[in-house]
Amino acid sequence: MTPLSPDDYTAIRLSLQVATSATIIALPLGFAAAYLLAFSEIRGKAIIEGIINLPLVLPPVVVGYLLLLLFGRNGWIGKLLNHFGISVIFSLKGAVIASAIVGFPLLVRSIRIGMESIDKQYIHASRTLGASWWDTLFSITIPLCYRATLAGMTLMFARSLGEFGATIILAGNIPGVTQTIPLAIYQYTSTPGGDQMALSLCIVSIGLSFIVLLLSEAANRKMARN
Amino acid sequence: MKLEVNIEKHFPVFRCVFDFVLDNGSCGVFGPSGSGKSTLMNMLSGLITPDKGTIKLNGQTLFDSTKAINITPDKRRIGVVFQHAHLFPHMSVKKNLFYGRNRTRPEERNIDPDQLISVLGLESLLDRSVTQLSGGEKQRVALGRTILACPDLILLDEPLTGLDGQLKFQIIPHLRRVFAEFAIPMLFISHSLQEMRMMTEKVLVMGKGTIDCQKSTEELARTTLGNGGRGYTNLLDLDSPEDLGDLLSYSWGKVKLMLVKTENATAGQFSLGGRDILLFKKHPEATSARNMLSCTVRSTYQTDWLVGVELQCEDKILIAEIVPQSVEEMNIRPGAEVVAVMKASAFQRLY
Missing domain, CATH: 2.40.50.100 (RNA polymerase II/Efflux pump adaptor protein, barrel-sandwich hybrid domain)
Incomplete structure:
Protein backbone atom coordinates (compact mmCIF):
# COMPACT_ATOMS: atom_id res chain seq x y z
CA MET A 1 0.00 0.00 0.00
CA THR A 2 1.42 3.39 -1.03
CA PRO A 3 1.62 5.93 1.79
CA LEU A 4 -0.99 8.68 1.67
CA SER A 5 0.02 12.17 0.53
CA PRO A 6 -0.92 15.38 2.41
CA ASP A 7 -3.62 15.99 -0.24
CA ASP A 8 -5.08 12.56 0.53
CA TYR A 9 -5.30 13.40 4.22
CA THR A 10 -7.05 16.63 3.27
CA ALA A 11 -9.50 14.64 1.09
CA ILE A 12 -10.24 12.32 4.03
CA ARG A 13 -10.80 15.31 6.34
CA LEU A 14 -13.04 17.00 3.77
CA SER A 15 -15.03 13.80 3.24
CA LEU A 16 -15.70 13.49 6.96
CA GLN A 17 -16.50 17.20 7.18
CA VAL A 18 -18.94 17.04 4.26
CA ALA A 19 -20.65 13.84 5.46
CA THR A 20 -21.02 15.14 9.04
CA SER A 21 -22.32 18.56 7.95
CA ALA A 22 -24.72 17.09 5.40
CA THR A 23 -26.12 14.63 7.96
CA ILE A 24 -26.52 17.27 10.69
CA ILE A 25 -28.13 19.80 8.32
CA ALA A 26 -30.48 17.20 6.81
CA LEU A 27 -31.56 15.69 10.17
CA PRO A 28 -34.16 18.27 11.31
CA LEU A 29 -35.56 18.61 7.79
CA GLY A 30 -35.59 14.84 7.33
CA PHE A 31 -37.33 14.39 10.65
CA ALA A 32 -39.96 16.97 9.71
CA ALA A 33 -40.51 15.35 6.30
CA ALA A 34 -40.78 11.88 7.87
CA TYR A 35 -43.27 13.21 10.45
CA LEU A 36 -45.35 14.78 7.70
CA LEU A 37 -45.42 11.55 5.72
CA ALA A 38 -46.01 9.28 8.73
CA PHE A 39 -48.57 11.20 10.75
CA SER A 40 -50.27 13.90 8.71
CA GLU A 41 -53.35 13.42 6.60
CA ILE A 42 -52.69 16.18 4.09
CA ARG A 43 -53.61 15.88 0.44
CA GLY A 44 -50.90 15.27 -2.13
CA LYS A 45 -48.79 13.19 0.24
CA ALA A 46 -47.86 10.87 -2.63
CA ILE A 47 -46.48 13.82 -4.61
CA ILE A 48 -44.43 15.06 -1.65
CA GLU A 49 -43.13 11.55 -1.14
CA GLY A 50 -42.22 11.33 -4.83
CA ILE A 51 -40.29 14.60 -4.73
CA ILE A 52 -38.40 13.55 -1.59
CA ASN A 53 -37.48 10.18 -3.13
CA LEU A 54 -36.50 11.59 -6.53
CA PRO A 55 -32.74 11.90 -5.72
CA LEU A 56 -32.80 8.19 -4.88
CA VAL A 57 -33.82 7.16 -8.39
CA LEU A 58 -32.28 9.94 -10.50
CA PRO A 59 -28.67 9.61 -11.64
CA PRO A 60 -26.59 11.72 -9.17
CA VAL A 61 -25.18 13.63 -12.14
CA VAL A 62 -28.72 14.77 -13.02
CA VAL A 63 -29.26 15.88 -9.41
CA GLY A 64 -25.96 17.73 -9.54
CA TYR A 65 -26.87 19.47 -12.77
CA LEU A 66 -30.27 20.54 -11.43
CA LEU A 67 -28.56 21.87 -8.30
CA LEU A 68 -26.11 23.74 -10.51
CA LEU A 69 -29.05 25.34 -12.32
CA LEU A 70 -30.64 26.30 -8.99
CA PHE A 71 -27.51 27.50 -7.20
CA GLY A 72 -25.65 28.88 -10.22
CA ARG A 73 -25.20 32.64 -10.67
CA ASN A 74 -28.39 32.86 -12.66
CA GLY A 75 -30.29 30.22 -10.66
CA TRP A 76 -33.24 31.11 -8.39
CA ILE A 77 -31.45 30.41 -5.17
CA GLY A 78 -28.02 31.39 -6.52
CA LYS A 79 -29.24 34.91 -7.33
CA LEU A 80 -30.71 35.28 -3.86
CA LEU A 81 -27.54 34.05 -2.17
CA ASN A 82 -25.44 36.38 -4.31
CA HIS A 83 -27.17 39.33 -2.64
CA PHE A 84 -25.68 38.18 0.64
CA GLY A 85 -22.31 37.51 -0.94
CA ILE A 86 -22.67 33.74 -0.66
CA SER A 87 -21.49 31.52 -3.46
CA VAL A 88 -22.22 27.81 -3.36
CA ILE A 89 -20.82 26.42 -6.59
CA PHE A 90 -17.23 25.14 -6.56
CA SER A 91 -17.06 25.46 -2.78
CA LEU A 92 -17.29 23.09 0.17
CA LYS A 93 -20.83 24.41 0.79
CA GLY A 94 -21.77 23.01 -2.61
CA ALA A 95 -20.34 19.61 -1.69
CA VAL A 96 -22.35 19.60 1.55
CA ILE A 97 -25.57 20.59 -0.27
CA ALA A 98 -25.05 17.93 -2.95
CA SER A 99 -24.45 15.23 -0.30
CA ALA A 100 -27.42 16.40 1.79
CA ILE A 101 -29.81 16.26 -1.18
CA VAL A 102 -28.64 12.86 -2.44
CA GLY A 103 -28.69 11.25 1.04
CA PHE A 104 -31.95 12.91 2.16
CA PRO A 105 -34.35 10.18 0.91
CA LEU A 106 -32.44 7.50 2.80
CA LEU A 107 -32.71 9.49 6.01
CA VAL A 108 -36.42 10.25 5.56
CA ARG A 109 -37.28 6.69 4.59
CA SER A 110 -35.62 5.22 7.64
CA ILE A 111 -37.12 7.71 10.13
CA ARG A 112 -40.53 7.35 8.54
CA ILE A 113 -40.52 3.57 8.95
CA GLY A 114 -39.59 4.07 12.60
CA MET A 115 -42.38 6.60 13.10
CA GLU A 116 -44.98 4.44 11.41
CA SER A 117 -44.17 1.64 13.82
CA ILE A 118 -45.10 3.84 16.80
CA ASP A 119 -48.59 3.10 18.08
CA LYS A 120 -50.47 6.41 17.82
CA GLN A 121 -52.11 5.68 21.15
CA TYR A 122 -48.80 6.53 22.90
CA ILE A 123 -49.06 9.99 21.39
CA HIS A 124 -52.73 10.23 22.32
CA ALA A 125 -51.95 9.11 25.87
CA SER A 126 -49.24 11.73 26.15
CA ARG A 127 -51.55 14.51 24.90
CA THR A 128 -54.36 13.59 27.31
CA LEU A 129 -51.82 13.55 30.16
CA GLY A 130 -51.19 17.25 29.59
CA ALA A 131 -48.23 17.21 27.19
CA SER A 132 -48.27 19.77 24.39
CA TRP A 133 -47.48 18.82 20.79
CA TRP A 134 -43.81 19.82 21.16
CA ASP A 135 -43.54 18.14 24.54
CA THR A 136 -44.98 14.92 23.07
CA LEU A 137 -42.56 15.15 20.15
CA PHE A 138 -39.51 15.37 22.41
CA SER A 139 -40.66 13.07 25.23
CA ILE A 140 -42.44 10.35 23.24
CA THR A 141 -42.07 10.46 19.44
CA ILE A 142 -38.31 11.09 19.18
CA PRO A 143 -37.32 8.58 21.90
CA LEU A 144 -39.55 5.92 20.36
CA CYS A 145 -37.97 6.26 16.91
CA TYR A 146 -34.37 7.00 17.90
CA ARG A 147 -33.10 3.68 16.58
CA ALA A 148 -34.66 4.31 13.19
CA THR A 149 -33.25 7.85 13.24
CA LEU A 150 -29.79 6.53 14.04
CA ALA A 151 -30.07 3.99 11.23
CA GLY A 152 -31.13 6.76 8.83
CA MET A 153 -28.25 8.98 9.93
CA THR A 154 -25.78 6.13 9.43
CA LEU A 155 -27.09 5.42 5.95
CA MET A 156 -26.96 9.06 5.04
CA PHE A 157 -23.47 9.54 6.47
CA ALA A 158 -22.17 6.51 4.58
CA ARG A 159 -23.90 7.67 1.39
CA SER A 160 -22.37 11.15 1.80
CA LEU A 161 -18.89 9.65 2.24
CA GLY A 162 -19.29 8.02 -1.15
CA GLU A 163 -21.11 10.82 -2.95
CA PHE A 164 -19.52 11.59 -6.33
CA GLY A 165 -21.81 12.53 -9.23
CA ALA A 166 -23.71 15.48 -7.80
CA THR A 167 -20.67 16.77 -5.93
CA ILE A 168 -18.36 16.90 -8.96
CA ILE A 169 -20.98 18.86 -10.93
CA LEU A 170 -21.89 21.36 -8.19
CA ALA A 171 -18.64 21.67 -6.21
CA GLY A 172 -16.07 20.58 -8.77
CA ASN A 173 -12.92 18.61 -8.00
CA ILE A 174 -10.56 21.15 -6.45
CA PRO A 175 -7.81 19.56 -4.33
CA GLY A 176 -7.79 20.93 -0.79
CA VAL A 177 -11.12 22.73 -1.29
CA THR A 178 -13.81 20.35 -2.57
CA GLN A 179 -11.93 17.18 -3.34
CA THR A 180 -13.34 14.39 -1.19
CA ILE A 181 -12.16 10.74 -1.20
CA PRO A 182 -14.26 9.58 -4.21
CA LEU A 183 -13.15 12.60 -6.23
CA ALA A 184 -9.50 12.02 -5.30
CA ILE A 185 -9.81 8.34 -6.33
CA TYR A 186 -11.32 9.48 -9.63
CA GLN A 187 -8.43 11.84 -10.20
CA TYR A 188 -5.84 9.16 -9.41
CA THR A 189 -7.46 6.70 -11.78
CA SER A 190 -7.35 9.29 -14.57
CA THR A 191 -3.66 10.01 -13.92
CA PRO A 192 -0.96 7.66 -15.29
CA GLY A 193 0.64 5.74 -12.39
CA GLY A 194 -2.01 6.75 -9.91
CA ASP A 195 -3.45 3.24 -9.48
CA GLN A 196 -1.60 2.48 -6.25
CA MET A 197 -2.67 5.80 -4.69
CA ALA A 198 -6.26 5.11 -5.79
CA LEU A 199 -6.09 1.68 -4.14
CA SER A 200 -4.79 3.20 -0.89
CA LEU A 201 -7.70 5.63 -0.78
CA CYS A 202 -10.14 2.84 -1.64
CA ILE A 203 -8.89 0.92 1.41
CA VAL A 204 -9.28 4.04 3.55
CA SER A 205 -12.80 4.49 2.19
CA ILE A 206 -13.74 0.88 2.97
CA GLY A 207 -12.25 1.23 6.46
CA LEU A 208 -14.15 4.45 7.17
CA SER A 209 -17.47 3.05 6.01
CA PHE A 210 -16.92 -0.11 8.02
CA ILE A 211 -16.10 1.89 11.17
CA VAL A 212 -19.28 3.96 10.71
CA LEU A 213 -21.40 0.81 10.39
CA LEU A 214 -19.73 -0.82 13.40
CA LEU A 215 -20.20 2.29 15.56
CA SER A 216 -23.83 2.55 14.50
CA GLU A 217 -24.49 -1.10 15.30
CA ALA A 218 -22.80 -0.76 18.71
CA ALA A 219 -24.87 2.34 19.52
CA ASN A 220 -28.02 0.60 18.34
CA ARG A 221 -27.37 -2.41 20.57
CA LYS A 222 -26.62 -0.21 23.55
CA MET A 223 -29.86 1.72 23.04
CA ALA A 224 -31.82 -1.51 22.64
CA ARG A 225 -30.43 -2.76 25.95
CA ASN A 226 -31.43 0.47 27.69
CA MET B 1 -69.28 17.15 37.64
CA LYS B 2 -71.49 18.36 34.86
CA LEU B 3 -70.84 17.26 31.30
CA GLU B 4 -72.97 18.74 28.52
CA VAL B 5 -72.53 17.21 25.08
CA ASN B 6 -74.26 18.02 21.83
CA ILE B 7 -72.04 17.00 18.92
CA GLU B 8 -72.11 15.45 15.48
CA LYS B 9 -69.44 13.70 13.49
CA HIS B 10 -69.75 12.19 10.03
CA PHE B 11 -67.50 9.42 8.75
CA PRO B 12 -67.70 7.91 5.25
CA VAL B 13 -69.81 4.95 6.45
CA PHE B 14 -70.83 6.03 9.93
CA ARG B 15 -72.54 8.99 11.55
CA CYS B 16 -72.42 9.87 15.26
CA VAL B 17 -74.87 12.21 16.96
CA PHE B 18 -74.48 12.58 20.72
CA ASP B 19 -76.77 14.75 22.79
CA PHE B 20 -76.77 14.28 26.56
CA VAL B 21 -76.15 15.93 29.91
CA LEU B 22 -74.45 14.08 32.77
CA ASP B 23 -74.35 15.31 36.34
CA ASN B 24 -73.44 12.01 37.95
CA GLY B 25 -69.85 11.57 39.13
CA SER B 26 -69.65 8.01 37.94
CA CYS B 27 -71.44 7.02 34.78
CA GLY B 28 -71.12 4.24 32.24
CA VAL B 29 -71.30 4.26 28.46
CA PHE B 30 -72.69 0.90 27.43
CA GLY B 31 -73.09 -0.40 23.91
CA PRO B 32 -71.98 -3.14 21.54
CA SER B 33 -68.74 -2.93 19.55
CA GLY B 34 -69.04 -0.45 16.71
CA SER B 35 -71.71 1.67 18.39
CA GLY B 36 -69.40 4.70 18.61
CA LYS B 37 -68.21 4.48 22.22
CA SER B 38 -64.56 5.10 21.40
CA THR B 39 -65.48 7.87 18.95
CA LEU B 40 -67.37 9.61 21.76
CA MET B 41 -64.38 9.20 24.07
CA ASN B 42 -61.99 10.58 21.45
CA MET B 43 -64.22 13.59 20.82
CA LEU B 44 -64.56 14.32 24.54
CA SER B 45 -60.81 14.12 25.08
CA GLY B 46 -60.07 16.24 22.00
CA LEU B 47 -58.34 13.51 19.98
CA ILE B 48 -61.03 13.74 17.26
CA THR B 49 -62.69 17.02 16.30
CA PRO B 50 -66.49 16.88 15.92
CA ASP B 51 -68.00 18.38 12.77
CA LYS B 52 -70.29 20.61 14.80
CA GLY B 53 -71.80 21.13 18.23
CA THR B 54 -70.62 21.92 21.75
CA ILE B 55 -68.92 20.15 24.65
CA LYS B 56 -68.94 21.72 28.10
CA LEU B 57 -67.37 20.36 31.27
CA ASN B 58 -68.29 22.01 34.56
CA GLY B 59 -69.45 25.10 32.64
CA GLN B 60 -66.21 25.47 30.67
CA THR B 61 -66.57 25.21 26.89
CA LEU B 62 -64.14 22.66 25.52
CA PHE B 63 -65.54 22.70 22.01
CA ASP B 64 -67.92 25.01 20.20
CA SER B 65 -68.05 24.88 16.42
CA THR B 66 -69.94 28.17 16.05
CA LYS B 67 -67.46 30.10 18.23
CA ALA B 68 -64.46 28.19 16.78
CA ILE B 69 -63.43 26.99 20.24
CA ASN B 70 -61.50 23.74 20.31
CA ILE B 71 -59.35 23.29 23.41
CA THR B 72 -56.38 20.99 22.71
CA PRO B 73 -56.27 17.60 24.50
CA ASP B 74 -53.47 18.70 26.84
CA LYS B 75 -55.54 21.65 28.10
CA ARG B 76 -58.88 19.86 28.53
CA ARG B 77 -58.01 18.15 31.83
CA ILE B 78 -59.79 15.00 30.69
CA GLY B 79 -57.72 11.90 31.40
CA VAL B 80 -58.04 8.70 29.43
CA VAL B 81 -57.24 5.13 30.47
CA PHE B 82 -56.91 3.23 27.21
CA GLN B 83 -57.92 -0.35 26.53
CA HIS B 84 -54.34 -1.62 26.27
CA ALA B 85 -52.72 0.60 28.95
CA HIS B 86 -50.22 2.07 26.48
CA LEU B 87 -47.53 2.69 29.04
CA PHE B 88 -44.56 4.48 27.49
CA PRO B 89 -42.11 1.64 26.81
CA HIS B 90 -38.98 3.78 27.14
CA MET B 91 -39.81 4.85 30.69
CA SER B 92 -39.84 3.05 34.04
CA VAL B 93 -43.07 2.51 35.97
CA LYS B 94 -42.26 5.52 38.15
CA LYS B 95 -41.62 7.81 35.17
CA ASN B 96 -44.85 6.65 33.58
CA LEU B 97 -46.77 7.34 36.79
CA PHE B 98 -45.38 10.86 37.11
CA TYR B 99 -45.54 11.79 33.41
CA GLY B 100 -48.86 13.59 33.67
CA ARG B 101 -48.28 14.90 37.19
CA ASN B 102 -45.05 16.63 36.10
CA ARG B 103 -47.08 18.46 33.46
CA THR B 104 -49.77 19.58 35.87
CA ARG B 105 -49.62 22.97 37.55
CA PRO B 106 -48.56 22.61 41.24
CA GLU B 107 -51.79 24.23 42.49
CA GLU B 108 -53.82 21.60 40.61
CA ARG B 109 -51.96 18.62 42.08
CA ASN B 110 -54.61 17.57 44.58
CA ILE B 111 -53.77 13.87 44.84
CA ASP B 112 -51.10 12.45 47.10
CA PRO B 113 -48.93 10.15 44.92
CA ASP B 114 -47.80 7.96 47.84
CA GLN B 115 -51.39 7.34 48.88
CA LEU B 116 -52.45 6.47 45.33
CA ILE B 117 -49.45 4.19 44.77
CA SER B 118 -50.37 2.41 47.99
CA VAL B 119 -54.06 2.06 47.05
CA LEU B 120 -53.08 0.61 43.67
CA GLY B 121 -50.45 -1.66 45.25
CA LEU B 122 -47.65 -0.38 43.02
CA GLU B 123 -44.91 0.22 45.64
CA SER B 124 -42.82 -2.76 44.61
CA LEU B 125 -43.08 -2.04 40.88
CA LEU B 126 -41.82 1.55 40.74
CA ASP B 127 -38.30 0.87 39.47
CA ARG B 128 -39.31 -1.83 37.01
CA SER B 129 -39.40 -1.47 33.26
CA VAL B 130 -42.97 -1.51 31.96
CA THR B 131 -42.08 -4.46 29.73
CA GLN B 132 -41.70 -6.59 32.86
CA LEU B 133 -45.29 -6.02 34.04
CA SER B 134 -48.27 -8.35 33.73
CA GLY B 135 -51.44 -7.17 31.96
CA GLY B 136 -53.17 -6.36 35.25
CA GLU B 137 -50.17 -4.47 36.61
CA LYS B 138 -49.94 -2.45 33.41
CA GLN B 139 -53.58 -1.38 33.73
CA ARG B 140 -53.07 -0.38 37.36
CA VAL B 141 -50.07 1.76 36.37
CA ALA B 142 -52.06 3.30 33.48
CA LEU B 143 -54.85 4.14 35.91
CA GLY B 144 -52.40 5.64 38.40
CA ARG B 145 -50.71 7.65 35.64
CA THR B 146 -54.01 9.19 34.58
CA ILE B 147 -55.20 9.91 38.12
CA LEU B 148 -51.91 11.56 39.12
CA ALA B 149 -52.42 14.08 36.30
CA CYS B 150 -55.40 15.24 38.45
CA PRO B 151 -57.96 15.54 35.63
CA ASP B 152 -61.46 16.92 36.10
CA LEU B 153 -62.89 13.80 34.43
CA ILE B 154 -61.45 10.37 33.65
CA LEU B 155 -62.57 8.34 30.65
CA LEU B 156 -61.98 4.63 31.01
CA ASP B 157 -62.13 3.10 27.54
CA GLU B 158 -62.79 -0.60 28.08
CA PRO B 159 -59.83 -0.80 30.47
CA LEU B 160 -60.54 -4.43 31.36
CA THR B 161 -61.29 -5.84 27.92
CA GLY B 162 -57.77 -7.02 27.16
CA LEU B 163 -57.45 -8.91 30.46
CA ASP B 164 -58.47 -12.49 31.17
CA GLY B 165 -61.24 -13.21 33.68
CA GLN B 166 -59.21 -13.54 36.87
CA LEU B 167 -57.01 -10.50 36.16
CA LYS B 168 -60.02 -8.43 35.30
CA PHE B 169 -61.61 -9.07 38.65
CA GLN B 170 -58.33 -8.41 40.46
CA ILE B 171 -58.33 -4.88 39.05
CA ILE B 172 -61.93 -3.99 39.79
CA PRO B 173 -61.43 -3.64 43.58
CA HIS B 174 -58.51 -1.27 42.88
CA LEU B 175 -60.67 0.76 40.50
CA ARG B 176 -63.52 0.95 42.97
CA ARG B 177 -61.26 1.92 45.86
CA VAL B 178 -59.48 4.60 43.85
CA PHE B 179 -62.63 6.25 42.57
CA ALA B 180 -64.30 6.05 45.99
CA GLU B 181 -61.26 7.36 47.87
CA PHE B 182 -60.26 10.19 45.54
CA ALA B 183 -63.78 11.15 44.39
CA ILE B 184 -62.77 11.56 40.74
CA PRO B 185 -65.63 11.85 38.21
CA MET B 186 -65.41 9.13 35.59
CA LEU B 187 -67.03 7.85 32.44
CA PHE B 188 -66.63 4.10 32.22
CA ILE B 189 -66.91 2.81 28.66
CA SER B 190 -67.58 -0.88 28.19
CA HIS B 191 -69.62 -3.48 26.34
CA SER B 192 -69.60 -5.73 29.42
CA LEU B 193 -72.63 -5.40 31.64
CA GLN B 194 -70.88 -7.13 34.50
CA GLU B 195 -68.03 -4.59 34.50
CA MET B 196 -70.55 -1.80 34.18
CA ARG B 197 -72.52 -3.00 37.20
CA MET B 198 -69.38 -3.22 39.30
CA MET B 199 -68.22 0.27 38.40
CA THR B 200 -71.24 2.51 37.81
CA GLU B 201 -74.75 3.24 38.93
CA LYS B 202 -75.95 5.06 35.83
CA VAL B 203 -75.38 4.33 32.14
CA LEU B 204 -75.75 5.93 28.75
CA VAL B 205 -76.99 3.16 26.46
CA MET B 206 -75.61 3.55 22.93
CA GLY B 207 -77.06 2.37 19.67
CA LYS B 208 -75.51 2.94 16.26
CA GLY B 209 -73.75 6.24 16.76
CA THR B 210 -76.35 7.72 19.13
CA ILE B 211 -77.32 7.67 22.79
CA ASP B 212 -80.51 5.57 22.90
CA CYS B 213 -81.35 6.25 26.54
CA GLN B 214 -80.00 6.97 30.00
CA LYS B 215 -80.91 4.56 32.79
CA SER B 216 -79.68 3.07 36.03
CA THR B 217 -77.21 0.20 35.65
CA GLU B 218 -79.49 -2.05 37.68
CA GLU B 219 -82.40 -1.27 35.38
CA LEU B 220 -80.21 -2.09 32.36
CA ALA B 221 -79.13 -5.38 33.91
CA ARG B 222 -82.75 -6.50 34.04
CA THR B 223 -83.27 -6.04 30.31
CA THR B 224 -82.40 -8.50 27.56
CA LEU B 225 -80.36 -5.73 25.91
CA GLY B 226 -78.25 -5.45 29.03
CA ASN B 227 -77.75 -9.09 29.88
CA GLY B 228 -77.57 -10.27 26.28
CA GLY B 229 -80.44 -12.73 26.78
CA ARG B 230 -78.41 -14.76 29.29
CA GLY B 231 -80.64 -13.77 32.17
CA TYR B 232 -80.14 -11.63 35.24
CA THR B 233 -77.06 -12.15 37.41
Missing part, protein backbone atom coordinates in the same frame (compact mmCIF):
# COMPACT_ATOMS: atom_id res chain seq x y z
CA ASN B 234 -77.19 -11.25 41.11
CA LEU B 235 -73.92 -9.77 42.39
CA LEU B 236 -73.37 -10.50 46.08
CA ASP B 237 -70.66 -8.97 48.29
CA LEU B 238 -70.01 -11.62 50.92
CA ASP B 239 -68.04 -11.24 54.17
CA SER B 240 -65.29 -13.61 55.35
CA PRO B 241 -66.70 -17.12 55.72
CA GLU B 242 -66.88 -19.54 58.60
CA ASP B 243 -65.49 -22.99 57.83
CA LEU B 244 -68.12 -25.67 58.52
CA GLY B 245 -66.07 -28.61 57.37
CA ASP B 246 -67.51 -29.47 53.96
CA LEU B 247 -69.13 -26.07 53.38
CA LEU B 248 -68.39 -22.40 53.96
CA SER B 249 -70.91 -20.18 55.68
CA TYR B 250 -70.80 -16.61 54.34
CA SER B 251 -72.66 -13.59 55.69
CA TRP B 252 -74.52 -11.48 53.15
CA GLY B 253 -75.74 -8.68 55.41
CA LYS B 254 -78.09 -10.45 57.78
CA VAL B 255 -78.49 -13.40 55.42
CA LYS B 256 -76.41 -16.55 55.92
CA LEU B 257 -75.39 -18.43 52.77
CA MET B 258 -73.79 -21.85 52.38
CA LEU B 259 -71.25 -22.16 49.61
CA VAL B 260 -69.09 -24.99 48.33
CA LYS B 261 -65.67 -25.05 49.94
CA THR B 262 -62.88 -23.42 47.89
CA GLU B 263 -59.19 -22.75 48.46
CA ASN B 264 -59.60 -19.01 48.43
CA ALA B 265 -61.98 -18.72 51.38
CA THR B 266 -62.05 -14.96 51.83
CA ALA B 267 -64.55 -12.14 51.52
CA GLY B 268 -65.34 -11.14 47.94
CA GLN B 269 -67.91 -10.64 45.26
CA PHE B 270 -69.89 -13.60 43.92
CA SER B 271 -72.38 -14.03 41.11
CA LEU B 272 -75.62 -15.98 41.26
CA GLY B 273 -77.75 -16.46 38.17
CA GLY B 274 -81.38 -15.40 38.53
CA ARG B 275 -82.35 -18.61 36.70
CA ASP B 276 -80.49 -20.73 39.30
CA ILE B 277 -82.95 -19.72 42.04
CA LEU B 278 -85.95 -21.98 42.66
CA LEU B 279 -89.04 -20.54 44.34
CA PHE B 280 -91.29 -22.54 46.67
CA LYS B 281 -94.56 -21.51 48.23
CA LYS B 282 -93.70 -23.43 51.41
CA HIS B 283 -90.47 -24.46 53.03
CA PRO B 284 -89.45 -27.75 51.30
CA GLU B 285 -89.23 -30.68 53.69
CA ALA B 286 -86.05 -32.16 52.33
CA THR B 287 -83.79 -30.97 49.53
CA SER B 288 -80.19 -31.33 48.47
CA ALA B 289 -79.91 -27.55 48.07
CA ARG B 290 -78.18 -25.94 51.07
CA ASN B 291 -79.71 -22.47 50.89
CA MET B 292 -83.38 -21.85 51.67
CA LEU B 293 -84.27 -18.23 52.26
CA SER B 294 -87.66 -16.94 53.33
CA CYS B 295 -88.42 -13.93 51.17
CA THR B 296 -91.15 -11.45 50.36
CA VAL B 297 -91.94 -10.61 46.74
CA ARG B 298 -91.32 -6.88 46.17
CA SER B 299 -92.28 -6.72 42.52
CA THR B 300 -92.33 -8.65 39.27
CA TYR B 301 -91.36 -7.61 35.78
CA GLN B 302 -91.61 -9.21 32.36
CA THR B 303 -88.53 -10.01 30.31
CA ASP B 304 -88.74 -11.55 26.82
CA TRP B 305 -89.76 -15.08 27.85
CA LEU B 306 -89.44 -15.06 31.63
CA VAL B 307 -90.67 -13.11 34.63
CA GLY B 308 -88.21 -11.42 36.94
CA VAL B 309 -89.21 -11.66 40.60
CA GLU B 310 -87.64 -9.12 42.95
CA LEU B 311 -87.30 -10.66 46.40
CA GLN B 312 -86.64 -9.05 49.76
CA CYS B 313 -84.47 -11.40 51.85
CA GLU B 314 -83.87 -9.76 55.22
CA ASP B 315 -81.94 -6.60 54.31
CA LYS B 316 -80.93 -7.77 50.83
CA ILE B 317 -82.57 -7.97 47.42
CA LEU B 318 -82.39 -10.97 45.10
CA ILE B 319 -83.75 -11.37 41.59
CA ALA B 320 -85.08 -14.75 40.46
CA GLU B 321 -86.21 -15.47 36.91
CA ILE B 322 -88.99 -18.00 36.42
CA VAL B 323 -91.44 -18.88 33.64
CA PRO B 324 -94.80 -17.03 33.50
CA GLN B 325 -96.76 -20.28 34.12
CA SER B 326 -95.04 -20.66 37.52
CA VAL B 327 -95.96 -17.09 38.43
CA GLU B 328 -99.62 -17.84 37.70
CA GLU B 329 -99.70 -21.24 39.41
CA MET B 330 -97.93 -19.97 42.55
CA ASN B 331 -99.87 -16.71 42.52
CA ILE B 332 -96.67 -14.71 42.84
CA ARG B 333 -97.47 -11.02 43.33
CA PRO B 334 -96.03 -8.16 45.41
CA GLY B 335 -96.25 -9.01 49.12
CA ALA B 336 -96.41 -12.79 48.60
CA GLU B 337 -94.21 -14.96 50.86
CA VAL B 338 -91.92 -17.47 49.09
CA VAL B 339 -88.88 -19.56 49.84
CA ALA B 340 -85.90 -19.06 47.54
CA VAL B 341 -83.73 -22.14 47.16
CA MET B 342 -80.19 -22.14 45.81
CA LYS B 343 -77.55 -24.84 45.58
CA ALA B 344 -74.25 -24.21 47.40
CA SER B 345 -72.51 -24.65 44.06
CA ALA B 346 -74.64 -22.04 42.27
CA PHE B 347 -72.40 -19.17 43.48
CA GLN B 348 -69.36 -18.18 41.41
CA ARG B 349 -66.58 -16.09 42.89
CA LEU B 350 -65.77 -12.99 40.83
CA TYR B 351 -62.98 -11.64 43.03
